[in-house]
Amino acid sequence: MSRHVVVIGGGVAGMECAGRLGMMGHRVTLIEKDAKTGGHAALWYQLFPDRRPAREVIDYLNESGTAGDVTVFTGTVVKSVTRGGNCLAVETNGPGSLNADAVIIATGFDLFDAGKKEEYGHGIYENVITSAELEEMFHNGKVLTVSGKSPERVGIIHCVGSRDEKVGNFHCSKVCCVTAVKQAIEIRELMPDTQVFCFYMDMRMFGPYYEELYRESQEKWNVSYVRGRVSEASETIGGRLVIKVEDTLAGRPLRMELDMLVLMTGMEPSAAGSQLARNSGLIAGANGFLAGNDHHYGTNESPLKGVFYAGSCVAPMNITDSLSHARAAVLGVSEYLSKLSQ
Amino acid sequence: MKVAGKERIWADYQKEIPDDHYFYVRSCIRQTFFPGSEQFFLGFMRNIMGRDVYEDPEHTTCTGIGYHGDVVPFDTIMTVVARHFAQATAKGYRNIAISCVTSFGIYSEILETWKHFPETLAKTRENLYRATGREFEVPDYIAHSSDIIYKFRGEVAARMKYPLTDQYTGKPLRVVEHIGCHYSKMFPKYGYGGAEFPHVLVGMIESWGGEVIDYPERRHCCGFGFRQYLVQANRGYSVANTKKKFESMQPYKPDLVVANCPGCTMFMDRWQYTIKEMEGTLYGDNGMHGIPVLTYEELAGLVLGQDPWELGLQYHNVQTDRLLGRMGVPFDPGMKFLSAEGEKLRAPEGIIF
Numbered sequence: 205m206s207r208h209v210v211v212i213g214g215g216v217a218g219m220e221c222a223g224r225l226g227m228m229g230h231r232v233t234l235i236e237k238d239a240k241t242g243g244h245a246a247l248w249y250q251l252f253p254d255r256r257p258a259r260e261v262i263d264y265l266n267e268s269g270t271a272g273d274v275t276v277f278t279g280t281v282v283k284s285v286t287r288g289g290n291c292l293a294v295e296t297n298g299p300g301s302l303n304a305d306a307v308i309i310a311t312g313f314d315l316f317d318a319g320k321k322e323e324y325g326h327g328i329y330e331n332v333i334t335s336a337e338l339e340e341m342f343h344n345g346k347v348l349t350v351s352g353k354s355p356e357r358v359g360i361i362h363c364v365g366s367r368d369e370k371v372g373n374f375h376c377s378k379v380c381c382v383t384a385v386k387q388a389i390e391i392r393e394l395m396p397d398t399q400v401f402c403f404y405m406d407m408r409m410f411g412p413y414y415e416e417l418y419r420e421s422q423e424k425w426n427v428s429y430v431r432g433r434v435s436e437a438s439e440t441i442g443g444r445l446v447i448k449v450e451d452t453l454a455g456r457p458l459r460m461e462l463d464m465l466v467l468m469t470g471m472e473p474s475a476a477g478s479q480l481a482r483n484s485g486l487i488a489g490a491n492g493f494l495a496g497n498d499h500h501y502g503t504n505e506s507p508l509k510g511v512f513y514a515g516s517c518v519a520p521m522n523i524t525d526s527l528s529h530a531r532a533a534v535l536g537v538s539e540y541l542s543k544l545s546q
Numbered sequence: 547m548k549v550a551g552k553e554r555i556w557a558d559y560q561k562e563i564p565d566d567h568y569f570y571v572r573s574c575i576r577q578t579f580f581p582g583s584e585q586f587f588l589g590f591m592r593n594i595m596g597r598d599v600y601e602d603p604e605h606t607t608c609t610g611i612g613y614h615g616d617v618v619p620f621d622t623i624m625t626v627v628a629r630h631f632a633q634a635t636a637k638g639y640r641n642i643a644i645s646c647v648t649s650f651g652i653y654s655e656i657l658e659t660w661k662h663f664p665e666t667l668a669k670t671r672e673n674l675y676r677a678t679g680r681e682f683e684v685p686d687y688i689a690h691s692s693d694i695i696y697k698f699r700g701e702v703a704a705r706m707k708y709p710l711t712d713q714y715t716g717k718p719l720r721v722v723e724h725i726g727c728h729y730s731k732m733f734p735k736y737g738y739g740g741a742e743f744p745h746v747l748v749g750m751i752e753s754w755g756g757e758v759i760d761y762p763e764r765r766h767c768c769g770f771g772f773r774q775y776l777v778q779a780n781r782g783y784s785v786a787n788t789k790k791k792f793e794s795m796q797p798y799k800p801d802l803v804v805a806n807c808p809g810c811t812m813f814m815d816r817w818q819y820t821i822k823e824m825e826g827t828l829y830g831d832n833g834m835h836g837i838p839v840l841t842y843e844e845l846a847g848l849v850l851g852q853d854p855w856e857l858g859l860q861y862h863n864v865q866t867d868r869l870l871g872r873m874g875v876p877f878d879p880g881m882k883f884l885s886a887e888g889e890k891l892r893a894p895e896g897i898i899f
Contacts, residue, residue, distance in 0.1 A: 441797045
C-alpha cells in the first residue's frame with residue numbers, strides 16, 4: 205500500500221532515502237532548505253579515498269531519486285513535526301502543512317565556522333582558507349594566493365572545531381583527517397613544486413583504503429606530517445603567513461612561514477535541524493547531534509513514533525556511511541508502515 | 547588583511563563599562579615606573595570628564611606579583627582582594643576601576659572562581675571577617691582603566707591638540723599596540739575585542755589619528771612573565787622574548803609602542819637599553835634610535851596637550867624627544883629633570899634617544 209513519506213533534508217542521506225522509498229512505491233516529498241539538493245557533497249570536487257569526482261555520486265542520487273513518485277521542494281524550511289493519531293503534520297514555510305505517514309529527518313551537518321578559532325585568522329588573513337574553500341579552488345582548476353601566485357608552501361591544520369573543548373566540540377568529525385590527506389595530494393598533483401605540511405593531533409584513518417591513501421601521500425607525494433596543534437597564525441609584512449606550532453614528536457616549538465593555510469573545518473549539528481528538533485520535542489545528545497532511541501541498534505529511530513533519522517544528523521559520517529544509514533532508515537520506515545497497514 | 551574580519555570579532559567582545567562612580571585601585575609598580583600615568587587618569591576623569599573616582603588611602607597591593615611568583619596562595623590573595631571590595635562597599639561603590647593588568651586579571655579570576663564555586667566565596671567572606679571584621683559585596687562591574695579611557699576615547703579625540711600624525715610627512719604615526727597577557731588572554735570576554743585581536747588600544751590609536759601595526763609577534767608576551775624575570779636565572783629568557791618582539795616589529799618602522807600593562811611597558815622600554823648594551827642593537831629609525839614605549843594614559847595626555855614632563859615621559863629609558871617633535875608637541879629638554887621646586891635632578895644613566 206502506497207504511503208506518503210516526507211524526507212527533510214536534500215543532502216546525500218535525504219536523497220538516498222527519497223529515491224529508495226520512491227522505488228518501493230511510496231509517495232515521497234523531499235524538502236531541502238537550500239536552493240539545490242546535494243548538500244555538502246555537491247560542493248566537493250573529488251572524494252576520498254579513490255578520488256572519484258563527487259559529481260558522480262550526486263548524479264547517481266539524482267538518477268535514483270527521480271525513479272519514483274518523488275516531489276522536491278527546495279528553498280523550504282521545515283519548522284516542526286507533530287503527531288496526531290497515526291498521522292504526522294509537517295509544518296513548512298513553503299507548501300504549508302503536509303500530512304505524512306512517516307517522516308525521515310536527514311538534516312545533516314553544518315561546517316564549523318572557522319572564524320570562531322580566532323587565533324587562525326580566517327576572515328582576517330587573506331590566505332587562510334577552509335577545506336571547503338579549497339574544494340572550490342579545485343573546481344576552478346587553480347589554487348592561488350590572493351595575489352594570484354601559486355603557493356610555495358601550504359599548511360593544513362586538522363581538527364579545526366573538532367575535539368576542541370574551547371569551542372565546545374568534544375567530538376571527532378571523522379572525515380577531516382582523510383580529507384586533509386586527499387587535499388594534500390591534490391595540491392601536490394596540481395603544483396608539484398609546492399610543499400605541503402599537515403599539522404595533526406592523531407591521524408584517524410578509519411575507513412577502507414584510507415590508511416593506504418595516507419601512506420601514498422607520504423611515499424609518492426612527499427606530504428609532511430607534523431604532530432602538533434597550531435597555536436596561532438599571523439601575517440608578515442610581505443603577506444606571507446607565520447604559524448607557531450609545537451612538534452610534539454620532536455618535542456620542539458616550531459615557527460614556519462607559509463603562503464596558504466587550509467583549515468580542516470569539522471562538522472557541527474545543523475542549526476536548522478537542531479531548531480526543528482527543538483520545535484518537535486526531539487532529543488539531542490550531549491554533542492548536539494540528534495539522539496536515536498538506542499546508541500547501538502536504534503540510531504535511526506526517534507522518540508517520536510513514525511519519525512526516523514538518516515545520515516549525519518545523528519553523528520559525523522562519510523558518504524558511504526551516510527548512504528548505509530539512509531538505507532537503514534528506509535528499512536525502519538518500511539517496517540513501520542507495514543505495521544501501520546496491519 | 548581584512549579589517550571587516552576584525553570588526554566581526556570586536557563586535558563579539560563588547561562589555562558594559564559604567565559611566566561614573568569608580569573605586570580606583572592603583573598599581574604597585576606603575577606609580578614608580580610611570581609616575582604621571584595614574585595621576586593623568588585621575589585628573590582626566592575628575593577634571594575633564596567630571597566623573598567621581600574615589601581612592602582609598604588604605605588600599606593595598608593585590609599581592610599579584612607574589613601570587614604569580616608562587617609565594618602567595620590563592621586563598622590569601624582572594625582575602626586581600628575581598629578586603630578591597632570591603633573598602634569599596636564601605637564607601638558605597640559598586641564599580642571597580644583597576645590600574646594594573648595583573649590586578650585586573652586577578653580580580654577577573656577571583657570573580658569567575660566565586661561565580662562557579664559559591665562555597666569558595668563563602669569561605670573568603672569568613673576568612674576576611676575573621677581576619678579584619680570586614681564584610682563586602684561583590685562589585686557590579688570591574689573595568690581596567692584602559693577600558694575606561696577606551697570608553698572615553700571619543701571625548702579625548704574631541705579635545706585633541708596633537709593628533710597622532712607625523713608633522714613632517716602628514717601621515718599617521720605608526721603605532722604598535724601591546725596588550726598585557728592578563729587583560730584578556732585568560733578571560734577573553736573581559737577584554738574589549740577579546741584575546742586574539744584586542745580592540746582596547748587599537749580603538750584609542752585609531753580615534754586619535756594613528757595607524758596600528760599588526761606584526762607577526764603581536765600577541766607574544768613582552769617577556770616579563772613574572773617568574774621569567776623574578777627568578778634571576780630566567781632573565782635571559784625574559785630579554786629574549788622582548789628581543790623577538792622588536793625584531794618582528796622593526797620592518798614596519800613603528801614610531802612608538804603603547805601598552806596597557808605595567809610590566810609590558812616597563813620591560814619593552816627597559817630591555818631596549820639591555821639589548822643595546824648586550825648586542826649594540828637598537829630597533830627604531832633604521833637601528834639608530836630606540837622606540838618609545840608609552841602607557842595609554844601618557845598617550846592620551848600627549849594628544850590632549852599636557853606637558854610631557856608632567857606626564858613623566860622623561861622617566862622612560864627610551865626618551866620621547868623625537869616622537870614629540872614628530873607630533874609637534876612643544877617641549878623644553880632643559881626642563882626634563884627639574885624637581886617641582888625647580889631644582890636640577892640627576893639625570894638617569896643609560897637613557898636612549
